[in-house]
Amino acid sequence: MANGTVKVDVIGHVAVMTVSRPEKLNALDLDMLKALGAAADEVEANTQVRAAILTGEGKGFSAGGDIRAWGGMRPEEFGHAWVRYGHRVFERLATLRVPLIAALNGHALGGGLELAGVADIRIAEEQIKIGLPETGLGMVPGWSGTQRLVKRFGPQVVRRMALGGEIFTAPEARSLGLVDIVTETGNALSSARSYAERIATRGPAALEVVKLMIAAASGEDNGSAVEALGSILVAKTGDLKEGVASFVEKRPATFKGEW
Template sequence: MAERLVTFEQDGAIGIITLRRPEKFNALDIPMLRALETALDEAEMAESVRVVLLCGEGKGFCAGGDVDAWAQMSAADFQVQWVRYGHRVFDRLARLRQPTIAVLSGHTLGGGLELAVACDFRVAETQIKLGFPETSIGVVPGWSGTQRAVRRFGAQTVRRMALGGEVFLAPEALALGVVDKVTETGTGLAEAKAWAGQIAARGPLATEAAKLMIAVAEGEESAAATEALASGFIAMTGDLKAGVGAFKARQKPEFSRT
């Protein structure tokens, strides 16, 4: 059943990942996280996909982590199986090669907001609410709500949500930079697709490289991004072809620095 919890489909150059647990407002549990990781792998491997949208089925984008999924875990399991695994999946989203847009068509709270933060852009329908309510039940944001969110929105905005318990309406979130666009109820997906089309029309390799460079500047990636950029450059050179060809022929390579 896990494969049905999160789906990946392609619409031309746009990939669409959809969380499909509407009866729980797409709250995340371990099977959902596993299915999301699989869908992200599918999106990464889809060569013709240039932009990826992340959506939620039904009335909610994502209500965060399902309390029933972790409340009975031991401290050790909570740390490793829940927090660390969630980080791995969210980092996978943040480091996807394609630009990503979260389509916030329903309330986006706790882990749901952390999931949206892992995307490059956020389109919010006007009726939604956003916040980090975790401390109200005695826990803390555990999937980069105090790290990636601070880097992207600033510490004071995150303080207001995580410490002060403020929940922002979409227009307030827009003014604070938490979302990038606000659109009317029911039009979020169409708005995101239109924006994705504009992004997809740009040079795909240049867009991917720019995303990597921004991630380095932001502190999202460093070592891996540097090696990816350098390796991609080297892969286009004659020296690589000469080296590989010589290796296969068991000969000494003749490099030309071209």
């Protein structure tokens, strides 16, 4: 399906979300943020999907936030309608129930790197560059560049990008843990498909639970991850079924502690 500026295609058990604004190197504006959120919801709702891929159309993965989209905003509008809304969308992608692979077919800079950072696995083509250039514009990373990226990649590499303005090549990014696999130019999506298909052969329930456990262990999502794990566990019990049945039938529940 097409979803505004983000295309969603499902083949077998793999969904591909493609950011589609190639004439702007897939720079993000509000419409694209909304479309990314809707795409995440679509993938989440499809019970056939066991792995997902996020990529960009054309020569770029994402050049980050479109300056024309936010440059003229009032400070309060910038903080709420742009930064906080983007946070919600990126968090939605980061907490997809299925593993997410970013296929970096082009540069991932600023908000583009923050977008790549929501994925569980990053596969980059050898020609791409990665960085956080925001301070050169007098601003700061606003979509978890100093939060999620620090948790996932470590504070020092983020310091080098955000404070020092360093831009890394794909091989350098791999050596620093920013990407997991480097592939030849033009091969990011096919490599991501192969990796996603490997994931899709594994137990879907186990994948979902392991993803939640890793999020809790890394401190990214302690509260909601623990509650999701507990809720899934309790939902499988005979006690929950009995509790719901007793409520519907307006009678006292008889719990047996059955798992």
